[in-house]
Amino acid sequence: MRQATPPLRTRLARTALALAVATVPLSAGAAGQQEDTLSIGYQKGSGLLTVLKAQKTLEKRLAPEGITVRWHEFAAGPQLLEALNAGSIDVGQTGAPPAVFAQAAGADLVYVGAEPNAEETEAVITPADSDLHDVAALKGRKVALQKGSSAHYLLVKTLERAGLSLSDIQPVWLPPADARAAFATGSVDAWAIWDPYLAAIESQDDVRRLADYHGLEPTNSFYEASRPFAEQHPQTLALLRDTVAETGAWANTHKSDMAQLLSGQLGLPEAVVSRWLERNHYGISPMSDDVVRRQQQVADTFRAQGLIPRDVDVASAVWQAPEQQTSTAASAAQP
Incomplete structure (x- = not known):
């Protein structure tokens, strides 16, 4: 050692x-x-x-x-x-x-x-007052996420279920702290993230879940x-x-x-x-x-x-x- x-x-x-x-x-x-x-x-x-x-x-x-x-x-x-x-x-x-x-x-x-992994510990979220109400609406939009993370896979699978792929959105590759700032300032339209960052933003801001692991095979x-x-x-x-x-x-x-x-x-x-x-x-x-x-x-x-x-x-x-x-x-x- x-x-x-x-x-x-x-x-x-x-x-x-x-x-x-x-x-x-x-x-x-x-x-x-x-x-x-x-x-x-x-x-x-x-x-x-x-x-x-x-x-x-x-x-x-x-x-x-x-x-x-x-x-x-x-x-x-x-x-x-x-x-x-x-x-x-x-x-x-x-x-x-x-x-x-x-x-x-x-x-x-x-x-x-x-x-x-539990079904609710990761999610794709958007501000509660956003015009986005489902994953299909992410087409052409900016989504913050950490490349290669568990949230990356969640986003891929939820887009796939909606008939989309990563090429249909604008991925913005950011670590959690930078993604949080981009989300707060409106620089991105959505954020794919995991706990405890997810729990923190849900406790502090009004956000809407577009998807989590409900309906998907857990990892x-x-x-x-x-x-x-x-x-x-x-x-x-x-x-x-x-x-x-x-x-x-x-x-x-x-x-x-x-x-x-x-x-x-x-x-x-x-x-x-x-x-x-x-x-x-x-x-x-x-x-x-x-x-x-x-x-x-x-x-x-x-x-x-x-x-x-x-x-x-x-x-x-x-x-x-x-x-x-x-x-x-x-x-x-x-x-």
Whole structure:
């Protein structure tokens, strides 16, 4: 796992990363001992990871192993996975499309587990006084969105259902903060966005939902890791997965406590966070055949519309936990 290195070694490591996804560098910690670092990427919408960060659960569990946890916040999933591919972080969480775009760009990542997405946590919205009343009316209009985000896929699918494609609208590629400003000033006609940004604007302004995931097959959010990290540190990754699962079980039965905690961590009003949490469900599930099928559908949709440059094979990037590897090896050994 990654650690601070002397300047020369740092430069050499960065050079290696420019050529390929490198193995994790090490450096001397306190008293000349090796101190490993687990680097985690998260977003404002990464509810469980934000809770883990606040409660320091991972720090407590990994400290006896001499492992330090470092947290890195990103505006959206695409930026997070760029950092993962560059070797700046080890693991993270994103919606479904960022992983597809990253795979299509050659990122060497693996899917560690899935989290369900609720029908109302993403939407295409417009001001309440707009003349737009359905997705079909977006033809020729400007729509703000983060390219490669979960909202990107939502917009593609809702346009498809209305008999339109992205070429029929004017996409304005903006990260959430810039998109919020463009929406507020009327520079765009609509905005495709996810929670908690969605909950925030719904709490502060009069907006109209043109579409969400009602009537569409749901996608998943995913916990991803760089493949080199997963191969070198499977036990640490398994511990992270198990800790996320435990935290998810707590979160689903303590949403009031979670709202208070996240409000302080994210700098959002507690009422906004509560609105987001009320329509969400947390946890981590294995990469089942059905989960892989749905993610493959996301990849195939983007490929069919020419939004990614090549085919993506989701199944080839599914991580096998240590216990799965043991089970697979045992099965192969059977006569």
